[in-house]
């Protein structure tokens with residue numbers, strides 16, 4: 001079997017994206033209780049904090065009948081100077097069959113893929129890629145609109161430091177969506193599709209807010225929270241300008257009253273907690289792909 005790493009959205013074809021989203025849909029409907037026929041040993045190696053990605057992978061793994069090992073960097077031999085490669089090779093040697101890895105270094109996986117013989121599922125690399133977040137975002141959009149072609153999406157905020165933005169921009173272009181990047185112009189890397197949010201708010205189908213990645217900034221942000229919300233965030237006034245069928249997304253964790261007015265987090269247009277629910281189905285789908293399983297009965301779209 002070809003090694004089914006999941007590293008970047010760029011590496012997936014449209015057909016592969018469709019297949020993962022279809023499996024995620026089946027996991028959310030008729031195959032909610034389906035499990036792998038064999039127990040597989042999987043380990044989750046998170047070198048950066050995480051709630052959603054780490055624990056929704058863990059939930060997906062338990063639901064699929066996997067044996068789960070959770071790596072703790074603070075009590076591991078990383079503290080004695082062990083490299084990422086040697087840590088990963090160790091997990092392969094002790095019998096793990098797939099690894100989920102989040103690491104602060106962009107494209108940390110480049111040093112690993114040719115030398116590791118078990119699937120690596122990227123749980124986020126620095127400001128580079130976050131493919132499972134992108135897939136769960138796509139699942140949420142597809143559930144809402146049925147298709148991607150021609151949908152208009154504004155991605156708002158800290159584009160430069162956001163792996164969620166990079167993965168989504170890669171995928172949206174492939175899928176025929178029209179993307180705008182909004183927010184502070186200096187965080188949009190001179191992207192040609194930059195627009196002030198107020199220019200596009202009335203025409204977009206999806207508003208995708210981003211967390212300000214303070215931990216990746218070299219300088220402290222000079223604006224107050226209230227100033228950021230007023231200039232770039234989702235205020236009640238902006239929400240009222242959105243199309244009736246438009247939706248609001250955020251990968252979370254969100255900063256209340258910074259990227260979004262706290263009262264709007266659970267607004268009827270918000271799909272923020274739906275995204276988290278879909279994260280479990282998508283992660284089940286990418287684990288199924290990694291282990292090469294088919295559902296017991298073939299279902300066609």
Ligand code: CP
Pocket residue numbers: 049050051052053054124133251252253
């Ligand atoms: N969206 C996301 O990646 O959240 P966590 O950092 O909590 O995993």
